[in-house]
Amino acid sequence: MKTPEKSEVETLKVQCEGGDGALGHPRVYLNLSEKNKVECPYCGHLFVLKEGAKVSGAH
Numbered sequence: 001m002k003t004p005e006k007s008e009v010e011t012l013k014v015q016c017e018g019g020d021g022a023l024g025h026p027r028v029y030l031n032l033s034e035k036n037k038v039e040c041p042y043c044g045h046l047f048v049l050k051e052g053a054k055v056s057g058a059h
């Protein structure tokens, strides 16, 4: 079993296609606004909001 990937991002909206090869999946859009992180339901890729990222609406 492969360890899920993790990415630091600077926006509250990301898209994931699962990477390459067998891990690929239909492109989905994910929203980090709830917990400043979100896990892709397809591939388990974890997206975390980068510390200090400028996000409109925060604060």
Ligand SMILES: [Zn+2]
Pocket (backbone or CB within 6 Å): 016, 017, 018, 019, 025, 040, 041, 042, 043, 044, 045
């Ligand atoms: Zn994914």
